[in-house]
Amino acid sequence: MNTPRELDKGYDPAGVEERWYQHWEEEKLFAAEDEDSEKTAYAIVIPPPNVTGMLHMGHALNITLQDILCRYRRLCGDNVLWMPGTDHAGIATQNVVEKKLMAEGTSRHDLGREAFIEKVWEWRQEYGGTIIRQLKRLGASCDWDRERFTMDDGLSMAVRTVFKTLYDEGLIYRGKYLINWCPRCHTAIADIEVAYEEMQGGLYHILYPFADGEGGLVVATTRPETMLGDTGVAVNPDDERYAGLAGRKVRLPLTDRVIPVIADNYVDTSFGTGALKITPAHDPNDFEIGRTHQLDMIKVIDDQGYMTAEAGEQFAGLDRFECRKAVVAALKAEGLLEKQEDYIHSVGTCYRCKTVVEPNLSKQWFVNVKPLAEKAVEVVRNGETKIIPENWTKTYYEWMDNIRDWCVSRQIWWGHQIPAWFCDDCGEVIVAIETPEKCAACDSNNLTQESDVLDTWFSSALWPFSTMGWPDQTPLLKTFYPTSVLVTGFDILFFWVARMLMMGVHFMKDVPFADVYIHALVRDEEGKKMSKSTGNVIDPIDIIEKYGADALRFTLTAFAAQGRDVKLSESRIEGYRHFINKLWNAARFSLMYIDDSNREETFSDACLADKWILSRLAVLRQTVAEAIDTYKFNEAAAALYRFVWHEFCDWYLEAVKPDLYGKNGDDRQQGSRIVLRRVLRDILVMLHPIIPFVTEEIWHVLPGEDTSIMQAAFPRAETGPAMVTPDAGAEAEMELVMGVITGIRNVRGEMNISPSQALSVIVHAGDQETQIRIAANEAMIVNLARLSSFAVETIGEKPKFAATSVVDNVTVYVLLEGVIDFAREKARIEKEMAKLEKDLKGVTGKLNNDDFLNKAPAHVVEKVKESFADLQARREKLQATLDKVMEMA
């Protein structure tokens, strides 16, 4: 027999978590079986965290949910592959290493490209494992032997293959366009990498004088510095104010240029002055207008954000924002600034570094994604991939339908260098998977590779199949592609999920995943996204050290209701740590009474509490399985919490204590021990996906369980023991008994009677059957309500000095001769009466309503009638009691 010594008094996760994680890894319990496995394949690819990443709450939630799914599926007998890895995170990683170099007094430019990249690899070798170690502390059961990195040889091959294929298909092209340029990251970024923010700015009205006469045109702009690059002014052809002006010329202030007035429907007559200055090199709309009207494109801001020589001697070299002030001052001086007003408008910033993005003319590589997007929309429409919760599909369609070409080239060094070579002699462009030896056009050996690298999301888009060995047709792909589900936050729905769908459908001819589960974002108390730059981060590792990984995991799971963001508070984590401890102590207690002899085949005679808890357990396993199957993690957590604490601990354990103590004979003792063992075992297994560490720790003290809990089977109706079965009769009877006990406890509490004072109780049951059922459970009632004497009869005289509680058709009299406080009892009953009256009023209203009686379904009417009778009976009994109390008082 086990003794409580084997488990400490309180649960301390500190050593436990590390010990079991190590054990799981050593025993290879996370490893997927190979393609010969008979089991059902279940696969998840991890959203690869940045290799520079530090675990944040978003990861913690994301990983916890995936881990729940994977662990649950393993318990269900599936062959689970959870593919882990990290993302090389081009710009982010380059930034980190550059900072380090700066601290060392050098820079990437000092080192040169090759040496710099060498440094980044070194950095990764040294620090890149941090995030992985942190995922392990959370308990992530990934198949670590298969860990991938987006810059691995295999994945790089996949990247080059995809690039080459798309190029050959005409879906990748290179050209000079206006792109979003981040002057700080010093690279082009894609449209979706621009984050728009409302900013306080000004709207400046500037007079552009006619070149050939009096007067002029007033334009309005938020960016006066860009006027230096203006090559036209546009008005709407239907605008009567400016009728006949098209074709005339204006003099561009602060320069010696004369620019044309053009007519274009794009111009909104109601905005500003109705005259629009055109800067084709620095505004996307102006770029389009400039192209249609063949205006010059003059670049006045350089890649660093400084004014170019083209901006004029006066302004060249100024920072763009300094220049804005200078231009405004100069205009004022010349009397050309007509008006200046405060203006709040949205400004594009780099989503990574928050620097104001500069639209810039530049030669870049683009993917024509429209054809890919169409196919990726189709697979969602026809249900091959299901997005959960469903409301995200609308957002997905919306975005995909309006998708624009994807700028994939980045002017940084760390990343997949674009597999394109330029012939120095003839200018030919060669796109190839392997480095070409000579020019395909002129046989020259003077080839220079494109220096740009690819957008990091280009390689992540291939993740579901590149990690499994593609372009080779590997057994892994055959077994696990398409994957079962992708679990991620909505913030990368477009960045990543949409692109994986596009690439997966295009290259694999099959969706990358059957389900996409979009979970909540973890936010701070103000509902803001947690981010390092905002400084509102709660560090999961701190939380794990303080409360344990299980407490954090359970909290996140309980929070993870679909469609609602998580605002995390530490007090709630503390609350769930209490739950872990509760479980621990319940197990500690149970294990004192469980031994290897408690085999189920010897189980014959169950008491009411046994039948009841087994019935509840049967319902629970159904609830939990269904909840996890449908990604309703919070429902699974809530059901388990309620069962363990409020049914198993509060009622069952208390009810069977006398049995366990051996007070009711050997048979009863053995019976309850068998049930106890079964319930505890099943609880542990069902909880294991959510709280793996503590369940494993307890599992190993369970006699007869010598393998890991990870190798147990999830309790299911079809495979579980027959004793675990729904039993409506037992549940109803138990509820009756619980009602009587609660009634007595209520009196005790309200009348301020000490728990140590045993009470005498007489119960009047409404009918004989009820009487029999209550009498049969007298021992439980006496025990749990702490009674010194108990009697139940169908009819009898109402005791004189008693506090009364009415439940269903049962009246409970707590005898209080000599101690009853009539005033208190009167108040208590009146309170009860008031409640009753309120309920009765509602029910009566329904029953007096013919429409209700005629139209409501029979079972609903029946229920209401029953409840009416019940309420009325209770009222009568209470009234009688109240009358008596009034007499005495």
Added chain:
RNA sequence: GGGCGGGUAGCUCAGUUGGGAGAGCAUCGGCCUUACAAGCCGAGGGUCACAGGUUCAAGCCCUGUUCCGCCCACCA
């Protein structure tokens, strides 16, 4: 401007074939009852944002209003 989500107890939030408003934390009262004071037993507390509609019946379905949050959009 468009789209999405939300408004339920003091706080944080659950609550779908529409049919008796819930949990955790906090508060109040009583308990060291031999697993657990990180606990046990009780109690109080809500016009389910507002207005209308559908229905026998609405927190839930429909319409409008309002407030908050997020996403998207080329108004200089």
